[in-house]
Amino acid sequence: MVSLIGITHTDAEVLSGTPVFVGTRVPVRSLFDYLEGGETLEEFLHQFPSVRREQAIALLDAAFERVATDAHPA
Numbered sequence: 001m002v003s004l005i006g007i008t009h010t011d012a013e014v015l016s017g018t019p020v021f022v023g024t025r026v027p028v029r030s031l032f033d034y035l036e037g038g039e040t041l042e043e044f045l046h047q048f049p050s051v052r053r054e055q056a057i058a059l060l061d062a063a064f065e066r067v068a069t070d071a072h073p074a
Contacts, residue, residue: 002062007055021059024050031056032063 008028010017019028026048034044041060045053 002058002065004059004062007058007062021051021055024048026051028059031059 006022008019009022010019014020014025015027020026021028030048031044031051034047035041041053041056045051045056
């Protein structure tokens with residue numbers, strides 16, 4: 001399982017506890033919003049240069065693992 005330690009965190013003092021990428025004030029949700037809107041990972045990283053590529057990929061890997069784990073067999 002992918003660990004999100006060093007990738008994301010919450011802090012009541014930063015955006016009222018919204019999960020953000022470590023070292024930034026960029027909400028994790030922003031990555032999913034960009035992708036949902038048809039933008040590329042490259043565009044997201046261009047718009048939010050404080051987020052490292054490794055952070056974004058680790059988050060996507062963790063999301064995939066969660067979906068794969070929770071998927072019900074057909």
